[in-house]
Amino acid sequence: MLDHLVKGATVVDGTGAAVYSADVGIRDGRIAVVGAVGAVREEARSSEDAAGLVLAPGFVDPHTHYDAQLFWDPYATPSLNHGVTTVAAGNCGFTLAPLNPDRPDDADYTRRMLARVEGMSLVALEEGAPWSWHTFGDYLDALEGRIAVNAGFMAGHCALRRHVMGPDAVGGQPTDDQLARMVRLFHEAMDAGAWGLSTTQSGTHSDGDGQPVASRHARPAELLALARAVGEHEGTQIEAIVAGCLDRFSDPEIDLLVELSATAGRPLNWNVLTVDAAVPDRVPRQLSASERAREAGGRVLALTMPILTPMNMSLGSFCALNLIPGWGEILGLPVPERIARLRDPAVRAGMLRRAESKEAGVFRRLTDFGRYVIGDTYSARNRGLTGRVVRDLARERGQEPFECLVEICAADDLRTVLWPMPTDNDPASWALRADTWRHPDVLLGGSDAGAHLDRMCGAPYTTRFLGDCLRGRRLVGLEAAVKMLTDVPARLFGLRERGRIREGWHADLVLFDPERIDAGQATLVHDLPGDSPRLDSRAIGVRAVWVGGVEVIRDDVVSGAVPGRVLRSGRDTETVATK
Numbered sequence: 265m266l267d268h269l270v271k272g273a274t275v276v277d278g279t280g281a282a283v284y285s286a287d288v289g290i291r292d293g294r295i296a297v298v299g300a301v302g303a304v305r306e307e308a309r310s311s312e313d314a315a316g317l318v319l320a321p322g323f324v325d326p327h328t329h330y331d332a333q334l335f336w337d338p339y340a341t342p343s344l345n346h347g348v349t350t351v352a353a354g355n356c357g358f359t360l361a362p363l364n365p366d367r368p369d370d371a372d373y374t375r376r377m378l379a380r381v382e383g384m385s386l387v388a389l390e391e392g393a394p395w396s397w398h399t400f401g402d403y404l405d406a407l408e409g410r411i412a413v414n415a416g417f418m419a420g421h422c423a424l425r426r427h428v429m430g431p432d433a434v435g436g437q438p439t440d441d442q443l444a445r446m447v448r449l450f451h452e453a454m455d456a457g458a459w460g461l462s463t464t465q466s467g468t469h470s471d472g473d474g475q476p477v478a479s480r481h482a483r484p485a486e487l488l489a490l491a492r493a494v495g496e497h498e499g500t501q502i503e504a505i506v507a508g509c510l511d512r513f514s515d516p517e518i519d520l521l522v523e524l525s526a527t528a529g530r531p532l533n534w535n536v537l538t539v540d541a542a543v544p545d546r547v548p549r550q551l552s553a554s555e556r557a558r559e560a561g562g563r564v565l566a567l568t569m570p571i572l573t574p575m576n577m578s579l580g581s582f583c584a585l586n587l588i589p590g591w592g593e594i595l596g597l598p599v600p601e602r603i604a605r606l607r608d609p610a611v612r613a614g615m616l617r618r619a620e621s622k623e624a625g626v627f628r629r630l631t632d633f634g635r636y637v638i639g640d641t642y643s644a645r646n647r648g649l650t651g652r653v654v655r656d657l658a659r660e661r662g663q664e665p666f667e668c669l670v671e672i673c674a675a676d677d678l679r680t681v682l683w684p685m686p687t688d689n690d691p692a693s694w695a696l697r698a699d700t701w702r703h704p705d706v707l708l709g710g711s712d713a714g715a716h717l718d719r720m721c722g723a724p725y726t727t728r729f730l731g732d733c734l735r736g737r738r739l740v741g742l743e744a745a746v747k748m749l750t751d752v753p754a755r756l757f758g759l760r761e762r763g764r765i766r767e768g769w770h771a772d773l774v775l776f777d778p779e780r781i782d783a784g785q786a787t788l789v790h791d792l793p794g795d796s797p798r799l800d801s802r803a804i805g806v807r808a809v810w811v812g813g814v815e816v817i818r819d820d821v822v823s824g825a826v827p828g829r830v831l832r833s834g835r836d837t838e839t840v841a842t843k
Contacts, residue, residue, distance in 0.1 A: 266291050266308035267813055270775065272301045273314035278321040278750040278764040280743050288319060290771045293813040293827070298767055314775060317807055320746045321763050322349025322772035323726045324753040326707060327503075327535055327567055329353060329382050329715035330415065331360050335406075336392035336793050339822045340413040343713045343723040345803040346783060347774035349811050350414040350754075350762060350831070353714070355503050357464040357479040358382060359420030360393070361403035362449060364427045371395045373426065376472025380582070383716035387794030401456030408830045412816045414772065416757065416831035418503055419453040421463035421479035421490065433478035434471065443489060450493050457832025459757070460500035460530065461490050467507045468587045474596075487524060494528040499758045499837030502532040509534050511625035512546055518553045525562030531756060531840055532557075535567035536710035538626050539700050541692035547700055554705035563842040565756065567710040568700060570729040570748075572686045574786055575720040576639060576799075577630070579606065579670070580678030583719055588627045590618035599678055606670045616666060630684050634658065634665035638672060639681030640788075646675050653685075698739040701748065707756060708748045717798035724783030724801040731782035731805075742778070758837040771813035780805030 266289040275286045275298070287304040289297040297304055328351045330340050340351055358378060363370050379386040397403040400419055407415065425433040428446045438446060450461070463479045471477050494500045502524055506517040513521075525532040537550055550566055557564040577583045579595060579602070586592045594605050594615065605611050618624065619631040634655030641649050649657070649672060658668035673680040700706055708729070711722035726749055732738075733745040740748070754763025761769040784802035792798055802820060809817035814827035831837065 266296055266306050267310070268815075269304060269308035269311040270314045270319055271311055273317055273319035273775065274778075275765055276318055276320045276743055276746040277766065278747055280747040280751075283318075283743060288765065288773075290810065290813040293771055295765060295767055295769050295771050298765060316777070317775050318742070318778050319765065319773060319775050320347070321750040321765055322774050322809065322811065323347045323749040324350045324352075324757070324759070324763060325711055325713060325723075325726075326352045326533065326709035326753045326756070327355050328711060328713040329355060329358070329384075330713065331358075331417065332378065332384060332389055332393045333714045334411050334415065335394065336388065338411045338826050338828070339816065340411070340415070340713070341822070342721070342801050342803065343711070344413050344809060344822070345806065345817055345820055346724045346727045347776065347803070347806055347809055348413065348723070348726060349772035349774070349809065350416070350759065351713070352416050352418070352459070352757065354418035354420055354459070355462050356382075356469070356505055357421040357462050357477065359400075359417065359423045359462070360395075361397050361400045362423055362427045362453065363395075363398050364430070365398045367430060370426055373472065374423070377422070377477060380472045381469050381477060383582070383719055385717065385792050385794065385796035385798075388792040388796045392793035399456065400453035400458055404457050404830050404832065410826055411828040411830070412811060412822070412826045413828045414762075414811060414831050415828065416459045416833075416837070418460055418462035418501070419450060419458035421461060421482065422477050424450055424453075425478040425482070429478075433481070434475050435481055437481070437483065438486065443486060446486075447489055447493050450490055451496070454493070454497040454500060454833055457830065457835065459833050459837065460494045460497075460502055462503040463487065463490075464505040465507065466505045466509065468510070469505070484520060484523075487520070488527050491524045491528040494530050498834040498839050500528075500833050500839070501530055501757065502528055504532055504534055506534070509536065510538075510627070512549045513553055518556055521553050521564050522557045522560050522562055525557050525564055525842060526560040529561070529842055531563045531565060531842060533565040533567055533707060533756070537566040537568040537700070537706065538629075539568060539693060539697045540629070540688040541690060541696050542688065547696065551703060551705060561843050563705070565705045565707050567707050568697070569710050569722065569725055570697070570701065570708050571725045571732070572689060573720055573722045573725070574683065577636075577682040577684060577719075578678065578680065579673045579682075580680070584627060584630060588619050588631070589621065589623045591615055602678065603674045607674065609667075612666055612670065629687055632684075632687055633669050635685040635687065636669060637683040637685060639683050641672075642676040642679050646672055646680065694737055694739060701740065707753060709753065717792070718788065719799070721786040721799035721801050724803065727776075727781050727803055727806065728783040730776070734778050734781065756840060758840045759831070760836055760838055771810055773810045775807040775809075777805040777807060
C-alpha cells in the first residue's frame with residue numbers, strides 16, 4: 265500500500281526534461297511509482313488531486329548557516345516553507361563544533377563570533393542551543409532525529425584551529441605538531457560525516473573581539489594540508505571565501521582556490537558572484553578561476569543569487585555599512601559620539617571618499633544614499649517618513665542625500681531602518697544574469713539563510729525565482745529553473761538519490777501552484793529565543809512539501825513532523841569527480 269498518492273500533477277522531474285502529467289506514489293520515504301494519470305491502481309492511505317499543480321523535487325540550498333537555528337527551529341524556517349528540503353550548512357569556516365572539552369570558554373567565544381560575523385542573535389545562541397557536544401560527531405548526533413529538513417554540514421576551519429591552538433588561533437601559526445593534530449581532528453570530523461572543509465580569508469570576517477577570525481591567519485601550507493585530507497574521504501567538498509569574492513579575485517587568490525581544489529581532487533565552491541552590467545569585467549574575471557581550475561584538474565564553482573535580496577541597513581547597529589573601509593571605526597563609536605562625528609561635514613566627506621574607493625569593492629553598491637528608502641522610524645520628528653525616498657527628502661530640505669539620511673537617523677538615536685534600493689535592477693544586468701546562470705561552473709544559491717537574521721532574508725529565493733520565471737521576466741523556462749534548484753546542486757554535492765523525481769529515489773518533494781508561486785515581503789518578527797528579531801517571508805502558492813515521504817508543510821504551515829536526516833559524507837554523499 266502506498267503512503268500517499270499525488271494524482272494528476274504536472275511533473276517537473278529536475279533533469280531539465282519536458283514536463284509531463286503523472287500520478288506519483290510515495291511509500292516508506294521513497295518515490296514508489298511514477299505512472300500515467302489514472303494508471304496507478306495500488307491503494308493509498310491518503311491521496312490528493314494535484315491537477316493544475318506542479319510537482320518538483322525538493323529544492324537544495326547550497327549555502328546556509330542553520331547550524332544553531334535547527335536546535336530551536338527544526339523546520340529551518342522559512343527555507344522549508346519555500347520548498348527547500350535539503351540545506352548545506354557549516355559554511356564560511358564557521359561551525360559550532362568541535363569544541364575543546366578542556367576550554368569551556370571556547371563555546372562563548374564561538375557564540376560571540378557568530379553573533380558578530382554572521383549576525384545571529386547572541387541571546388538566541390545562548391538560550392536556544394544546548395552546547396553539549398565536544399566532537400563534530402557529537403554535534404551531528406545532537407541533531408539526528410529531531411529536524412524536519414535534510415541537513416549536511418561542512419567542518420569549519422575556525423573551529424578546528426581554535427580547538428587545537430586555543431586563543432593563539434587568532435594571530436598565531438601552528439607548530440608542526442599542532443598542524444598534525446588539526447588534520448587528525450579534521451579526519452575525525454569527516455569520519456563522523458562532515459561534508460568537507462569550509463574556510464574564509466575574507467577581510468570582512470571578524471570575531472566578537474573585532475579581530476580577524478582564526479582561519480584568516482592560516483597560510484597556504486595549512487590550507488593545503490587540510491585540502492589533502494578532504495581528498496581522502498568519500499563524498500566531500502571544499503567551500504572557501506577569499507577577499508576577492510566580494511568584487512574581483514587577485515591572481516594569488518585564484519592560484520589558491522585552484523590549488524585547493526586540485527590538491528583535494530574535489531569541487532570547491534565560493535560565494536557570492538555579484539552580477540552587474542555596470543561592472544562588465546567582474547563576471548569574466550571571477551569565472552577565470554573556474555577555467556584555471558579545469559586546466560589544473562580541479563573544479564571551482566561560483567554561487568550566485570537569482571534574485572535581488574532585500575537588505576536593511578542601520579547607522580545604529582552592525583550591518584554591511586560597517587564593512588566599508590574606514591566606516592567601522594566611526595559606526596562602532598558610542599551613539600552620542602557617533603552622531604557628532606556623522607554630523608561633521610569633513611567626516612562625512614571622508615567617509616564618502618572611502619566608500620567610492622576601489623578598496624570598498626562590492627560595497628560601493630550601497631553608497632548611493634539618495635536611492636535609500638526610509639523604513640521604520642521612532643521619533644515624532646520622523647513621523648510620516650516611512651516609505652519616502654531619501655533623494656526626494658534631501659531635495660525638499662536643501663541637503664545632500666547622505667547629510668539628509670544622517671539627520672533623519674540622528675532624530676531616532678540612529679535606530680532608523682534603511683532600505684537601499686538596488687542599483688543593478690536594470691534589463692542589461694538581468695540579461696547578464698541569465699547568461700551567467702547557464703555557465704557550467706555557476707550554481708544558484710548563496711541565501712545565507714540562518715544568518716544576518718534581522719538584516720536580510722535570502723531564504724525565499726527559490727519561490728521568488730520560480731515566480732519570476734513563470735510570470736515575470738521569464739528569463740529561464742520552468743524545467744531549467746527547477747533543475748537549477750534541485751538536480752544541479754544535488755549532483756555537485758554528490759547527494760545519493762536526491763534531486764530528481766525518479767522511482768526509488770528519496771521522496772523529497774514540493775507541490776506548488778504555478779499561477780501563484782512567489783514569496784511575500786520580508787517582515788520583522790520576534791520569534792527567536794529571547795524574543796530576538798528576524799526577518800521572515802511567507803511562501804505563496806506552495807501547497808505542500810514532503811521530506812522523506814512525510815508531509816512537513818501544508819499551505820505554509822509546518823506539520824510538526826521531523827523526518828529530516830543529518831546527511832553524512834560517504835553514507836549520503838558520493839565523490840564528485842573534478843576531471
